[in-house]
Amino acid sequence: MIQVKELTKKYGSKSVVENVTVDIQPGMITSFIGPNGAGKSTLLSMVSRLLNADTGEVLLDKADVRRWKSDEFAKRVSILKQSNYMNVRLTIRELVAFGRFPYTKGRLNDEDNVKVDEALAYMNLEDLQHNFLDELSGGQRQRAFIAMVIAQDTEYILLDEPLNNLDMKHSVQIMKILRKLVDELGKTVVIVLHDINFASVYSDRIVALKDGRVVKDGPTHDIINSEALKDIYDMDIPVQEQNGCRICVYFNS
């Protein structure tokens, strides 16, 4: 289990994340939502060790993440940041094979190759595996990165706005895959999401941030209602139920 305790990060005198305490429940999708500049990505970066917190701590299995050995940590927790800056010409297979790096330090054995094959198959990328990343569409590239994380075989998968620049079809595709990772493979997924309706339909828990603080934290049903949304976004957002999904109709509110 990952526990975030009284975490604070400041840039200059401005707190980007202030005194945040959150538990990441295993075996679930947890979404971080909130307005721009709420500190969602910063929080995710600190949980994954990409950023150091100023005060407070992040615990993985009750041990401070900064005390974990970096390759052991990389076998437990993986993070995908927005991959819009990518000009490296690697094939999909080469990228996915890098997911095995924490285990192999670069020398793949048969077992690793099987893991890579499985990850490619899981993401339906077998036919494309020898194509270069820069020849792919945005959706295919995002799938390739998720395949790498699957090959990395971590219990926790953290994603920073994985739907950025994706169209509706590919966004749905990615969210369904994340759901499958949790339901079929028992992974724990934490995502920063901009689109509140994707958070509503696909996540088990929602953590809402605003000005660096947690304003709501609970099961999705407790958060997706007009009152709670008013607190988070300062908007009156009607919520409609459609085929068992709660949809926020915020477009003209």
Place this chain on the structure above:
Amino acid sequence: MKIRYLLPITIVLAIISLFVGAYDIAPKDLLNLQSEEAQIFYISRIPRLMAILLAGAGMSIAGLIMQSLSRNKFVSPTTAGTLDATRLGILMAMMFFTNATYFQKISFAFIFALAGTFLFMQILNRIKFKDAVFIPLIGLMFGNILSSITTFFAYRADIIQNISAWLMGDFSLIMQGRYELLYISLPVIILSYIYAQRFTVAGMGEDFAKNLGLSYKSIVNLGLTLVALVSTTVVLTVGMIPFLGLIIPNIVSIFKGDNLSKTIPHTALLGMSFLLACDILGRVIKYPYEIPINLTVGVIGSAIFLIMLFRGRAYA
């Protein structure tokens, strides 16, 4: 672009290189070790060939590492101020010790090359606007600033001519006893092959490397140290060879991608054969006189570079 084509091309060019020159040497002359032909062959031609091979492979791989670590296709020892910093280092050695020994020059040049490259990478980290062509422009400006400092002090100390010698890459002065420093490139090449996958991972960005449990900083430090080592040895023995570290890795990347563990052998072979071809050309074009290597490489290299700029904007 396959090893089985590149390797024979390199070997053929190497043999041609051994038998082209102002002095006619036939293979049968070599049988008599005491003959003048054999002496020239062993004292001049073989060292020259080795120097070309080591410098060609070394500079190309140095460029490849820099492009990977800076995540920019147009960064190389030429376009990041590394070579200019090296030259400044040699100047400093000559100013501090009137009769600078070889070792003093090497150490100063290496320290300056390393510091210059680190400084450039620091500048890169602070720049928000990361346009592919903008970065090497900054590198060129940075190099020119270093270069003008060098010229200023060299002018005052009246050693402009000495310094100019290192500006001009030239293989014609390579002889036994004057090029052995270049063998430092050999372990560097081997090390870069061992660490190839780490360089590739670092080339995907700091976050990407950290996610896989790698220490980004130590990989970058190792990479830049290797680059500085190669640049120092090449500038000190041969002189500056422009564009080599820029165009060779880029050509390989177009065909083979950016996975260093796959592309380092190709980069080394293409670098060697390109430099061999340029050197042979320089030796026959005005036979029996020679055109220095930095001119032939400069002209051919800049032409290739321009072609790459025009067609490559999309992928760089």
